Amino acid sequence: MMAPPLKLGIAGLGTVGAELVRLLRANRDQLGGRCGRLIHIAGVCARDRGRGRGVDLSGYAWFDDPVTLATERKVDVFVELIGGEEGAARASVEAALGAGTHVVTANKALLATHGAALAAMAEQSGVALNYEAAVAAAIPVVKVLREGLAGNRMTRVSGILNGTCNYILTVMEREQREFDDVLAEAQALGYAEADPEFDIGGHDTAHKLAILTSLAFATRPALGDVYIEGITKVTLHDIRAVDQLGYRIKLLGVAQDTGNGIEQRVHPTLVSKSSPIADVGGAFNAIVIEADAAGSLMLEGQGAGAAPTVSAVISDIVDIACGGKRAVFGTQASDLATYQRARMRAHEGGYYIGLKAHDRPGAVAGIAKAMADQSISLESIIQRADPDEAGDVAPDGESRSMPVALVTHETNEAAIRTALETIRADGHIAEPPHMIRIEQI
Amino acid sequence: MMAPPLKLGIAGLGTVGAELVRLLRANRDQLGGRCGRLIHIAGVCARDRGRGRGVDLSGYAWFDDPVTLATERKVDVFVELIGGEEGAARASVEAALGAGTHVVTANKALLATHGAALAAMAEQSGVALNYEAAVAAAIPVVKVLREGLAGNRMTRVSGILNGTCNYILTVMEREQREFDDVLAEAQALGYAEADPEFDIGGHDTAHKLAILTSLAFATRPALGDVYIEGITKVTLHDIRAVDQLGYRIKLLGVAQDTGNGIEQRVHPTLVSKSSPIADVGGAFNAIVIEADAAGSLMLEGQGAGAAPTVSAVISDIVDIACGGKRAVFGTQASDLATYQRARMRAHEGGYYIGLKAHDRPGAVAGIAKAMADQSISLESIIQRADPDEAGDVAPDGESRSMPVALVTHETNEAAIRTALETIRADGHIAEPPHMIRIEQI
Numbered sequence: 041m042m043a044p045p046l047k048l049g050i051a052g053l054g055t056v057g058a059e060l061v062r063l064l065r066a067n068r069d070q071l072g073g074r075c076g077r078l079i080h081i082a083g084v085c086a087r088d089r090g091r092g093r094g095v096d097l098s099g100y101a102w103f104d105d106p107v108t109l110a111t112e113r114k115v116d117v118f119v120e121l122i123g124g125e126e127g128a129a130r131a132s133v134e135a136a137l138g139a140g141t142h143v144v145t146a147n148k149a150l151l152a153t154h155g156a157a158l159a160a161m162a163e164q165s166g167v168a169l170n171y172e173a174a175v176a177a178a179i180p181v182v183k184v185l186r187e188g189l190a191g192n193r194m195t196r197v198s199g200i201l202n203g204t205c206n207y208i209l210t211v212m213e214r215e216q217r218e219f220d221d222v223l224a225e226a227q228a229l230g231y232a233e234a235d236p237e238f239d240i241g242g243h244d245t246a247h248k249l250a251i252l253t254s255l256a257f258a259t260r261p262a263l264g265d266v267y268i269e270g271i272t273k274v275t276l277h278d279i280r281a282v283d284q285l286g287y288r289i290k291l292l293g294v295a296q297d298t299g300n301g302i303e304q305r306v307h308p309t310l311v312s313k314s315s316p317i318a319d320v321g322g323a324f325n326a327i328v329i330e331a332d333a334a335g336s337l338m339l340e341g342q343g344a345g346a347a348p349t350v351s352a353v354i355s356d357i358v359d360i361a362c363g364g365k366r367a368v369f370g371t372q373a374s375d376l377a378t379y380q381r382a383r384m385r386a387h388e389g390g391y392y393i394g395l396k397a398h399d400r401p402g403a404v405a406g407i408a409k410a411m412a413d414q415s416i417s418l419e420s421i422i423q424r425a426d427p428d429e430a431g432d433v434a435p436d437g438e439s440r441s442m443p444v445a446l447v448t449h450e451t452n453e454a455a456i457r458t459a460l461e462t463i464r465a466d467g468h469i470a471e472p473p474h475m476i477r478i479e480q481i
Numbered sequence: 482m483m484a485p486p487l488k489l490g491i492a493g494l495g496t497v498g499a500e501l502v503r504l505l506r507a508n509r510d511q512l513g514g515r516c517g518r519l520i521h522i523a524g525v526c527a528r529d530r531g532r533g534r535g536v537d538l539s540g541y542a543w544f545d546d547p548v549t550l551a552t553e554r555k556v557d558v559f560v561e562l563i564g565g566e567e568g569a570a571r572a573s574v575e576a577a578l579g580a581g582t583h584v585v586t587a588n589k590a591l592l593a594t595h596g597a598a599l600a601a602m603a604e605q606s607g608v609a610l611n612y613e614a615a616v617a618a619a620i621p622v623v624k625v626l627r628e629g630l631a632g633n634r635m636t637r638v639s640g641i642l643n644g645t646c647n648y649i650l651t652v653m654e655r656e657q658r659e660f661d662d663v664l665a666e667a668q669a670l671g672y673a674e675a676d677p678e679f680d681i682g683g684h685d686t687a688h689k690l691a692i693l694t695s696l697a698f699a700t701r702p703a704l705g706d707v708y709i710e711g712i713t714k715v716t717l718h719d720i721r722a723v724d725q726l727g728y729r730i731k732l733l734g735v736a737q738d739t740g741n742g743i744e745q746r747v748h749p750t751l752v753s754k755s756s757p758i759a760d761v762g763g764a765f766n767a768i769v770i771e772a773d774a775a776g777s778l779m780l781e782g783q784g785a786g787a788a789p790t791v792s793a794v795i796s797d798i799v800d801i802a803c804g805g806k807r808a809v810f811g812t813q814a815s816d817l818a819t820y821q822r823a824r825m826r827a828h829e830g831g832y833y834i835g836l837k838a839h840d841r842p843g844a845v846a847g848i849a850k851a852m853a854d855q856s857i858s859l860e861s862i863i864q865r866a867d868p869d870e871a872g873d874v875a876p877d878g879e880s881r882s883m884p885v886a887l888v889t890h891e892t893n894e895a896a897i898r899t900a901l902e903t904i905r906a907d908g909h910i911a912e913p914p915h916m917i918r919i920e921q922i
Contacts, residue, residue, distance in 0.1 A: 063632060063774060067632060067634070070634070070699075070812075071631070071632065073699070073808075073812045073813055073816045074631050074808065074811065075806070075807075075808070076808075076813055172629075178774070178775035178776060178778060179778060180624075180625055180628075180629030180630070183621075183624065183625075183628065183629050184621055184624075184625070184629075187621075187624060187796060187799070187800060188613075188621030188624050188625075188796050189621070189792065189796065190512070190515050190795060190796050190799040190800075191504060191508060191512065191791065191792050191794075191795025191796060191798075191799065192792055193508070193511070258511075258514070316757070316760060316761075316781060319757055319760055320757075331792070332788070333504060333619070333788040333789065333791055333792040333795075334619035334782065334783060334788070334789055334792040335619060335782065335783040335786075335788070335789055336782060336783070337619060337620065337780070337781070337782035337783075338779075338780070338781040338782065339778070339779070339780055339781075340757060340778070340779040340780075340781075341775065341776065341777060341778035341779065342775060342776040342777070342778075345776075347773070347774040347775075347776070348774065348775055348776055350632065350774055351630065351632050351633055351772070351774040351775040353632075354631060354632025354774075355628060355629050355630065355631050355632060357632075358628070358631040358632065359628060359631075359805070362805050362806055362807055363804060363805040363806055364800070364803050364804040364805020364806070365516070365803055365804055365805070366516075366803055367514075367515065367516070367517075370515060371511075371514045371515060372514055372517055375514045
């Protein structure tokens with residue numbers, strides 16, 4: 041005998057909400073067979089009732105106000121697809137949790153900003169707060185960290201978490217084109233937003249990283265403590281230079297337990313071309329998790345789009361239908377630690393430095409000395425540019441500049457910053473250096 | 482307030498069992514925080530009580546008989562790490578399920594052989610039967626298929642599921658060595674068993690594939706219907722020839738819904754060097770899942786070893802500690818369909834054919850005609866061997882043979898077999914052809 045159906049209230053009927061309704065209907069019996077109970081839609085809610093959505097909503101109770109839907113007594117699970125960390129999304133999720141209604145959301149901003157408080161509310165009410173779709177869409181990384189690796193201590197989580205950035209970097213390399221050019225094309229094709237700053241500035245990645253950090257290290261989400269550099273300064277010259285050295289540039293979000301606090305950083309990153317994450321191209325996302333028992337685990341898949349997002353949302357709904365109780369961030373909310381930031385100046389790793397040195401006696405020697413004075417040893421140095429990019433003549437005609445690419449052995453960020461400041465102050469370089477961190481994955 | 486502890490009975494104290502005891506003890510508090518209850522060991526069982534295992538077992542009740550442990554009233558979860566599809570493993574798992582005790586097992590043979598009956602028993606008793614460690618150790622592929630992709634219809638699951646085979650193929654390519662040579666070294670180093678047939682013959686992969694097929698397609702496990710070819714006939718010559726054509730050889734297990742039954746096949750496979758699975762080297766495992774909503778998802782990680790296996794076992798235990806009820810194969814046992822085999826003769830795909838043609842007029846023309854007569858069109862043909870492998874002089878000195886490598890466009894297995902039989906019967910080739918299927922992943 042089947043258990044009574046699980047009744048959903050769905051707030052937000054954009055492309056994701058409409059696809060969710062469509063798939064719940066198309067796969068009704070299959071989903072019923074998963075847990076021995078059917079999944080029903082008890083009500084839906086959006087701002088504009090009249091808008092065409094390509095899916096028949098006439099059979100469902102309509103709500104104008106998501107808070108009303110969230111607290112409607114016959115709703116077992118409130119599905120929040122409104123978006124944004126404040127406003128209707130926050131109000132309705134809080135109302136649902138307060139009313140003892142399970143919540144499924146795709147809202148990364150809400151979780152990254154208010155996750156700890158929402159987790160406490162959910163546990164207080166004894167309900168689920170599931171958010172698989174908030175990070176990397178179809179890739180079940182929340183489930184893998186929260187459940188699949190429950191027996192592990194995580195040491196590092198690194199991810200390509202923004203498809204727009206990965207698409208741009210992939211096309212820059214594959215087609216040997218400059219950033220602005222590829223961005224403009226991506227915008228024209230709809231792969232990048234008209235206002236692309238949230239993606240290319242690294243902020244989208246930072247939101248997702250803040251959630252992954254909490255899951256991996258049992259800390260309260262600390263979005264404000266994420267170090268963020270976007271991809272806007274990555275040049276084709278950098279991509280060519282690192283290619284010669286065996287690397288590729290990816291925008292990574294990295295959360296790492298340093299033993300002296302946890303680093304959360306988002307920045308363009310050199311990864312060895314022999315590492316699996318280097319081969320993740322186009323709009324795909326990937327996450328590499330390093331853990332004591334499991335070793336290294338990589339998940340790669342569709343990180344955006346309506347259907348991949350709905351795949352995650354339905355998984356969250358089915359988890360509730362099947363019962364069981366998981367702590368929101370994998371650990372009871374009251375046991376989550378306050379995030380202890382590892383300072384970026386203490387970051388240890390290798391670095392790529394792209395410089396335009398003045399082509400005159402002593403410039404390279406001065407650069408090398410500034411590095412040596414900080415005890416930075418070099419893995420490689422390329423002083424000659426590739427033929428397409430011969431040294432530039434300065435506007436005043438006085439001196440030519442010559443590209444120099446350096447890769448350091450492991451050092452720390454304070455030493456690098458000091459060395460680069462010295463190089464700049466000594467007048468050896470014609471423009472600000474490009475410094476890109478290397479990650480051994 | 483914490484719920485009462487979850488009490489385990491652990492049967493089988495080899496390297497996995499000992500590592501499980503060690504990790505449960507080391508991570509006691511972290512695991513307690515996952516679900517708000519501690520995990521205790523109520524009893525352990527193995528054949529030889531006196532054997533040193535590097536872990537202190539003196540605090541746990543000892544059982545000589547796993548069936549007694551499995552039915553011990555104070556045991557909530559019976560953890561079966563004995564192995565084998567019959568004998569003590571089967572008897573004790575059946576006893577536990579019959580007694581209403583949850584079961585966690587790492588036993589692929591048991592699940593692949595008796596999975597449907599055990600699933601029915603588990604559901605009858607209302608208990609869990611979890612087996613994440615049975616497939617690909619640390620890679621949570623059972624959870625991903627059973628839960629993470631619950632909203633999807635799967636179309637194909639392909640995996641590198643045996644680390645020994647992948648290690649051998651990787652070393653053959655990387656070090657340009659022959660199969661026997663690499664196998665002998667792998668045995669000497671302990672990477673391959675003294676009797677390697679279960680691995681290199683493809684049987685280990687077939688067991689895991691049978692389980693994945695059930696999870697992906699909601700069918701009862703049908704190990705006996707898996708088509709199996711091992712890697713023993715893969716030669717360095719094949720590896721070199723396909724390398725020139727842009728491919729790499731992997732032992733894959735593939736389960737695919739053809740619309741006319743489900744293929745389950747294990748065989749050496751050509752995968753494009755540009756596909757992510759081609760880069761999975763050494764002893765790593767990887768699974769690519771293709772699904773309607775999620776798109777393509779790849780999971781890569783440690784597929785063997787004590788700690789990676791224990792990572793999966795603990796995940797299964799924590800799932801039970803947190804409650805909830807999942808169907809054993811993702812769908813209620815009574816709803817699992819009988820497996821409908823797609824015949825291998827109907828398999829559609831591209832093929833690589835490696836031949837040693839007699840070096841005389843008409844041989845290559847005859848080969849090409851035999852293919853054309855079966856409406857097989859060729860994507861590429863290489864008639865000249867690489868310099869290291871000039872044509873052989875036949876022992877009788879009569880004729881030389883010349884390597885020919887063909888890659889076909891999509892065709893079907895019946896056509897290929899007919900063409901190869903014709904080529905052989907016409908006397909165009911000096912030794913049996915090497916036929917390797919191509920998978921577009």
